[in-house]
Amino acid sequence: MSFIDLVRDAGIVGAGGAGFPTCFKLAPAGGDFGDAYLVANGAECEPLLQSDQRLMETKAPDIVRALLASARALGAANVVIATKSHYHASVAALRRAAEGTAIKLHLLKSTYPSGDERTLIHEVSGRIIPAGGLPHDVGCVVCNTATLVNIGAALDGKPVTDKVLTVSGAVKNPVTVEVPIGTPLSSLIEAAGGFESGGEDDYHIILGGPLMGVSAKNLDEGVTKTTGGIIPFPKTHKLVYYKTIDISRQAKMAKAVCCQCSLCTQLCPRSALGLNVSPHKAMRALSAERGKLLDNMNSIFSCCECGLCSYFACNFGLAPHVIMGNFKRELAAQGIKPQKESLRPVDAGIDNKKVPVARLVARLDLGRYNRNAPLVPFSVKVPRVKIPLKMHIGVPCRPVVTAGTAVKKGALIAQSDGLGAPIHASIDGVISAVSNDHIEIQAEHTL
Ligand code: SF4
Numbered sequence: 470m471s472f473i474d475l476v477r478d479a480g481i482v483g484a485g486g487a488g489f490p491t492c493f494k495l496a497p498a499g500g501d502f503g504d505a506y507l508v509a510n511g512a513e514c515e516p517l518l519q520s521d522q523r524l525m526e527t528k529a530p531d532i533v534r535a536l537l538a539s540a541r542a543l544g545a546a547n548v549v550i551a552t553k554s555h556y557h558a559s560v561a562a563l564r565r566a567a568e569g570t571a572i573k574l575h576l577l578k579s580t581y582p583s584g585d586e587r588t589l590i591h592e593v594s595g596r597i598i599p600a601g602g603l604p605h606d607v608g609c610v611v612c613n614t615a616t617l618v619n620i621g622a623a624l625d626g627k628p629v630t631d632k633v634l635t636v637s638g639a640v641k642n643p644v645t646v647e648v649p650i651g652t653p654l655s656s657l658i659e660a661a662g663g664f665e666s667g668g669e670d671d672y673h674i675i676l677g678g679p680l681m682g683v684s685a686k687n688l689d690e691g692v693t694k695t696t697g698g699i700i701p702f703p704k705t706h707k708l709v710y711y712k713t714i715d716i717s718r719q720a721k722m723a724k725a726v727c728c729q730c731s732l733c734t735q736l737c738p739r740s741a742l743g744l745n746v747s748p749h750k751a752m753r754a755l756s757a758e759r760g761k762l763l764d765n766m767n768s769i770f771s772c773c774e775c776g777l778c779s780y781f782a783c784n785f786g787l788a789p790h791v792i793m794g795n796f797k798r799e800l801a802a803q804g805i806k807p808q809k810e811s812l813r814p815v816d817a818g819i820d821n822k823k824v825p826v827a828r829l830v831a832r833l834d835l836g837r838y839n840r841n842a843p844l845v846p847f848s849v850k851v852p853r854v855k856i857p858l859k860m861h862i863g864v865p866c867r868p869v870v871t872a873g874t875a876v877k878k879g880a881l882i883a884q885s886d887g888l889g890a891p892i893h894a895s896i897d898g899v900i901s902a903v904s905n906d907h908i909e910i911q912a913e914h915t916l
């Protein structure tokens with residue numbers, strides 16, 4: 470079996486958030502990849518998250534093995550692991566594992582959003598992806614270190630069945646744990662000793678990092694292949710204001726409050742890279758009848774929704790990143806796609822515009838939640854897992870099992886027919902439900 474087929478059959482997707490099927494990323498169509506860069510993204514740039522750090526500390530040999538195999542498949546000449554210089558244990562483990570190989574370590578400062586693909590590619594290779602373009606366009610491929618751990622497991626014949634994630638925020642004991650995919654969020658909160666005080670109704674739960682993460686619907690939701698963190702915040706916390714913003718109210722605020730100072734654009738990391746991203750113009754467009762003044766669609770598509778414009782730049786509590794994201798989804802729903810466009814030169818002061826994570830933590834009142842989250846065994850007995858059929862960019866998977874079927878961990882339960890990645894049972898048990906959007910497995914220990 471070819472390496473690419475092995476990656477595809479193991480159901481590997483970008484574990485860092487986007488969920489792009491990795492077999493497509495590692496098999497770029499055409500082009501000369503001789504001078505290409507393959508970059509392992511170990512930046513873990515959002516505060517509170519520590520799962521990538523724990524993986525780099527404990528599974529560095531797997532990361533290195535997967536990186537070398539991927540570089541061979543791509544024909545990439547430059548192989549780099551990028552991580553933060555102050556992740557001392559990770560750096561030491563990676564150095565040991567990469568000794569004697571052609572892999573280079575690139576140490577990053579603690580700034581946000583250093584893990585953003587475009588920012589990282591520029592930092593490591595000096596190349597800039599044009600508006601509407603992809604890393605392949607500039608001979609680069611970026612894989613998250615958690616994705617590489619999954620590739621390492623696939624080389625040993627193991628498909629993706631588990632996820633390492635951090636449970637932090639307003640919990641008693643922050644932890645990093647490896648859990649079966651589909652594990653309900655309630656079991657993760659239990660693994661972290663429960664909420665600080667009170668109950669579910671007092672908290673807003675964010676999936677992923679505090680800045681770019683999305684809101685969970687409820688505690689029955691299952692962990693997916695891309696869930697990097699589970700972070701409850703009291704509903705009164707500043708971040709929850711941004712996570713629950715009402716667009717029509719924001720439009721009124723944009724009209725009444727936004728002074729068009731353009732500080733949001735001046736601090737935008739994508740704008741600093743020469744992309745035509747102008748959140749202040751999006752605010753102006755929003756206040757003038759929902760996008761009437763939106764002169765450049767690429768300005769919207771080139772936004773990575775890092776949130777710096779809102780969380781750090783704007784002094785009036787406005788949220789340009791929410792508006793950018795909202796416009797982006799509206800345009801995509803209309804079938805509008807980004808166009809390739811030339812870039813402005815990179816901002817001469819780009820390095821001075823990088824925001825230190827420590828300042829962001831202080832600005833967002835995250836200090837009291839910024840605690841160590843050690844990797845510990847997951848000991849909660851999960852009665853069932855609920856596995857979504859779409860955990861990736863592309864089309865949902867097609868179930869290949871029916872209710873009542875007994876399955877073993879690792880068995881194929883849903884197949885991908887196009888852009889996607891197959892799904893495997895994450896526990897031993899019996900299929901208890903199959904619907905259009907998920908498969909439920911009742912754990913063997915409950916039968
Ligand atoms: S959104 Fe805030 S930072 Fe941006 S132009 Fe308006 S007032 Fe200035």
Ligand code: SF4
Nearest residue numbers: 737772775776778790
């Ligand atoms: S969220 Fe704001 S700061 Fe971040 S890329 Fe988009 S416009 Fe720029």
